[in-house]
Amino acid sequence: MPNDANASSSASRQSAWCELFTKEDWWAVWIGLGLVIVAGVLFANGASLKWIAVTPQKWSTLDQAAAQFGSNALRYFALFALWLVLFGIAVRALGLRLAEFIPAFVVLFIVSALIYTLGAWDQASRYNLEPPLVALVLGLLASNLFSLPAWLQSGLRVEFYIKTGIVLLGAGFPFVLILWAGPVAIGQAAIVSLATFGVIYFVAVKLGLDRRLAATLGVGGAVCGVSGAIAVAGAVGAKKEHAPIAITLVILWAIVMIFVLPLTSRALGLPTGVAGAWIGTSEFADAAGLAAAQTYSGYAGQAGIAGTPEAAVQAFTLMKVIGRDVWIGVWALILSIIATTRWENDGVTSRADAGEIWRRFPKFVIGFLIASVLVSLAAKGLSYDAYKKTLTPELVAPLQGLRNWAFIFCFLSIGLTTRLRDLATAGARPFYAFTAGVVVNVILGYILSTIVFVDFWQKLGEAAP
Amino acid sequence: MTTGRAAIEASSHCAAIEAPPRCAACTFFCSDPQELESRIAGLRSFGSGFASVRAGDGLCAKHGRYLPASAHCASFERRPLLAANTR
Numbered sequence: 001m002p003n004d005a006n007a008s009s010s011a012s013r014q015s016a017w018c019e020l021f022t023k024e025d026w027w028a029v030w031i032g033l034g035l036v037i038v039a040g041v042l043f044a045n046g047a048s049l050k051w052i053a054v055t056p057q058k059w060s061t062l063d064q065a066a067a068q069f070g071s072n073a074l075r076y077f078a079l080f081a082l083w084l085v086l087f088g089i090a091v092r093a094l095g096l097r098l099a100e101f102i103p104a105f106v107v108l109f110i111v112s113a114l115i116y117t118l119g120a121w122d123q124a125s126r127y128n129l130e131p132p133l134v135a136l137v138l139g140l141l142a143s144n145l146f147s148l149p150a151w152l153q154s155g156l157r158v159e160f161y162i163k164t165g166i167v168l169l170g171a172g173f174p175f176v177l178i179l180w181a182g183p184v185a186i187g188q189a190a191i192v193s194l195a196t197f198g199v200i201y202f203v204a205v206k207l208g209l210d211r212r213l214a215a216t217l218g219v220g221g222a223v224c225g226v227s228g229a230i231a232v233a234g235a236v237g238a239k240k241e242h243a244p245i246a247i248t249l250v251i252l253w254a255i256v257m258i259f260v261l262p263l264t265s266r267a268l269g270l271p272t273g274v275a276g277a278w279i280g281t282s283e284f285a286d287a288a289g290l291a292a293a294q295t296y297s298g299y300a301g302q303a304g305i306a307g308t309p310e311a312a313v314q315a316f317t318l319m320k321v322i323g324r325d326v327w328i329g330v331w332a333l334i335l336s337i338i339a340t341t342r343w344e345n346d347g348v349t350s351r352a353d354a355g356e357i358w359r360r361f362p363k364f365v366i367g368f369l370i371a372s373v374l375v376s377l378a379a380k381g382l383s384y385d386a387y388k389k390t391l392t393p394e395l396v397a398p399l400q401g402l403r404n405w406a407f408i409f410c411f412l413s414i415g416l417t418t419r420l421r422d423l424a425t426a427g428a429r430p431f432y433a434f435t436a437g438v439v440v441n442v443i444l445g446y447i448l449s450t451i452v453f454v455d456f457w458q459k460l461g462e463a464a465p
Numbered sequence: 466m467t468t469g470r471a472a473i474e475a476s477s478h479c480a481a482i483e484a485p486p487r488c489a490a491c492t493f494f495c496s497d498p499q500e501l502e503s504r505i506a507g508l509r510s511f512g513s514g515f516a517s518v519r520a521g522d523g524l525c526a527k528h529g530r531y532l533p534a535s536a537h538c539a540s541f542e543r544r545p546l547l548a549a550n551t552r
Binding site for chain 2: 235328362
């Protein structure tokens, strides 16, 4: 069918252009990299983004907290306006209603600011009031105990906020660190991903589940949670009920692990880099994992927990984003080849091709890598002293502040969008199959992070700037 | 009111001239991100209908399956061009 082939190729090219403005991943890249470039230009001209990248500072009494807000009110308002404009342009291009997004984002920003401020209380860690956990619990309680207005949903873009935050995270991530640690992260992730997928798929098939559901569950547990499940559901042509079943199980276990992994790591006294690697290996979704890793960052220096705060997030990112997420296209391609050549197609014909790898590639990772390269280039030639005294406070720290805001928006959105009564009923057999994978994933992730590669992840915690 | 997304998709770069008889152009196929977010429970929590990993996949009302946009079958029915561009 040469005409079909030409038309198909033309449509694919047009669709590729379209994606630049109709996919969240690309908007996260435009926003994140745009901020990094503006910060870089300001830095080169002796200025900084730090005025607008305001974050709550440590406080002991409510009077101090109120005074902080009072003296920085204009900065907080400017920060709110900046985020509203950037996200507003994006959601409009994505086709969401601005009239609903704006009031929703106002609520999200105000509650996020309060949670962020609570986290800056000097007694917060004593009561486990880390902002990611507070945001999550508060959001879960609100969405499951009360009926939230429909318009609020427009502002709760979990993935969009986390992807924007990850691009900004690249700015504080020396590129040399990615080159140094990337291969180990990929190796460790490959071992765990293959084992987890194998266990879930094998148990699911043994329990009599459809192979397409088994594959969807397997990649959801082994690679990148909801994103992995939905990508593979499409690649293998799963039944319409398969993806919701896998998503339900991913969400339930991801939420459990947000609490279990950092609290267990703390009880075991794991260094930040080691805990971050374990979380990156054994959490199921980027947003959930970053909530857990960010929580663990807050434990750095407490009760004998060694390593820098940033190391938990950095190790997590290496494991999850570089080690697992970027391979989703490869998983989708392999499974689509198996599905189209070995499994019954029920009258639907589909063709697997290598373009699958790029089409499903999580494009925000490109922004993360470019941000890392840009800031690493800015740091090139600087002495360690100059790096610490100028580049860090004037360029990197403001971008880290903006990143933390994006993460808080995400963590609160997770809770507010997770309504347990709305989730699909998974059934016992999918639950058993997925849970078998969870057990293997957590144990293997622990062994690899704390025994096999422990020296490596510990060193990362010491070396991180 | 035309949304930003619809305007982008209707632009010269995005409007398919003559889409081939694939799911993407079929009346039974829905790949609209917002629609999928409302139909697939939990997709918005830890995921997104607008994510790159989803490519152009969508739900087929004929077969009850979640399919790639490039799939095809004997039940194909072309969707009207306007509807295809504004979904």
